[in-house]
Amino acid sequence: MVADNLTKxxxxAVKKPGLTGSIRHLLNPEYEKKTAVDRISFSIERGESVAxxxxxxxxxxxxxxxxxxxLVPTGGQVLVDxxxxxxxxxxxARNIGAVFGQRTQLWWDLPVLESLTLLKEIYEIPDREYKKRMELFEDILHLGEFLHLPAxxxxxxxxxxxxxxxxxxxxxKVLYLDEPTxxxxxxxKARIRQFIREVNRESGTTILLTTHDMEDIEDICKRLLIIDRGRVIFDGELQAVKDAFAQERTIHFEVRAPLHVGEEELAAQFPGAVLHIPSEGSGFSVRFNRFYYSAGDIIDFVTKRNEIVDIHIDEPSIELVIRQIYEVILTFRG
Ligand SMILES: Nc1ncnc2c1ncn2[C@@H]1O[C@H](COP(=O)(O)OP(=O)(O)OP(=O)(O)O)[C@@H](O)[C@H]1O
Ligand SMILES: [Mg+2]
Structure with missing residues (x-):
């Protein structure tokens, strides 16, 4: 799938308020242009899952x-398979599937099952294939309970x-999902994410997912495309963005009593690192900038003073990363 300088x-109509405005608009209509998509370019390979x-x-x-x-583009090229x-x-239409969270593509008054059999006819799906697909859907989506009800x-x-x-x-081959959860x-939500993941993995279906739910992204996508005001502002692997943007790491330690944090030495050796000792339990956490210190250095420091029972390092959430990117966008917008 390729978009090359795709523009819409x-x-x-611009109309002044009130009756005079309406009449004036009838006689001398004025229009304003709005560029919703502004020379967007990207290329998505078969089998990718892109947010x-x-x-x-x-x-x-x-x-x-x-x-x-x-929609027909105003400019640029678009090519799907x-x-x-x-x-x-x-x-x-044979190559793609699309789900728009905001509206259904089912026939409103028909039982769900009849919508599906109609689609079977439209796409000329052989009986055996249809049966196989329906079984797969039933497994994860459990359609049985409402197949006979109208949409x-x-x-x-x-x-x-x-x-x-x-x-x-x-x-x-391609599935577009516009806010499916x-x-x-x-x-x-969890069931739908699991299903989309499986479709991507098992059938190699290319996924292009639009969502405001960061967990959708985390669960389903490997690549992130961020757009703002019609332009691509970021395109890269999810993990790479996390690594680049999420500078903060937190390591949680659980140690055998008694606790020897070595607070002053920690502050001296790792300026800027933030120590947190919860009032309960036998542990503490250290938050630090991983561009300054490595997790290994921090763990070394703690192991020298304590017997460690358990450690875990917080993965930066994509939510945090995207929030940071949006903040950068807003700063540059001025
Ligand atoms: N049919 C239309 N006529 C005029 N303007 C439109 C039309 N459809 C979209 N727009 C405008 O184009 C811009 C982009 O809209 P679009 O629906 O693509 O945004 P979006 O990224 O999907 O946003 P959201 O996260 O709110 O769904 C908006 O300013 C919107 O008002
Ligand atoms: Mg939208």
Whole structure:
């Protein structure tokens, strides 16, 4: 999947308030241009799992709509598995699946099962294949409990599971997910993430995921693409971003009593490191900048003074990393 200088401008009417404004607009309409996607370029290989993130209004959904062929770009190129989506919508539809958390693609008044059998006909899926797919969905998504209810009567979590099944029935090469876990409870979220991970791993389906939920990213994606105001501002491996941005590490020690922290020596040897001794338990933690000191040095220091029972090092969360990146964006915006 390739986007090359992909651009989308929207034209919207500018109208002064009130009746006079409306009449004036009728006689002499004025328009304003808004560039939602501004010369975006990226290339995604088959089988990758990419998080496509950015603040509200950054242009994420607009990009996905161009990739699915719903919107025609104003400029630049887009190619998905060798197909130009807006020019060959039918061919593109065979290659892709899409889930939009905000709205369903199921037929509202039809029982879920009938929506799925309709899709089977549309995509000309052989019976055996259909049965196999349905079994896979049943295993993780548990559709059975609501297959016979019309889409409008099922809960949000059930609807999202059904939408996922609908988007994957024809075993597409690419799956677009635009906020697939929005409004779901933790257990449904977990099940959906597990399912997407498996689809990516087992079928090699390329995943492009838009979300504001950092756990979705952590669970599903290996690569991070951040956009802001229609432009790509970061593109790289998730782990690399963590390493580059998350400078702080915390090591938690549990030691056998009595505790010998060596507070003054610690402060002298590792200026800037922050010690935390909880009032309960027999342990403490040290927070430090890993660009200044290595975890090994800190652990050495503690081992010389204590008998260590247990150690763990906090992994920087992607939430923290992305928050830092957003803060940098806002600073540069001025
Ligand atoms: N059909 C449209 N007509 C005019 N402007 C639009 C249209 N669709 C989107 N926009 C504008 O384009 C910009 C990008 O919108 P988009 O929906 O792509 O953002 P997003 O990154 O998906 O945001 P969110 O995180 O809130 O979903 C916004 O300023 C939005 O108002
Ligand atoms: Mg959006």
């Amino acid at each position: 401008e929207f034209r919207h 496509y993130v950015g603040p509200n209004g950054a242009g994420k959904s607009t990009t996905i709509k161009m990739l699915t062929g719903i 060798g197909v130009i989506p807006y020019k060959n919508r039918i061919e593109n 409008r009567k099922i809960s949000l979590g059930q609807r999202m599971r059904a939408d996922l099944a609908a988007s994957l029935l024809h075993n597409p 929005i409004g779901l409870d933790v257990s449904v």
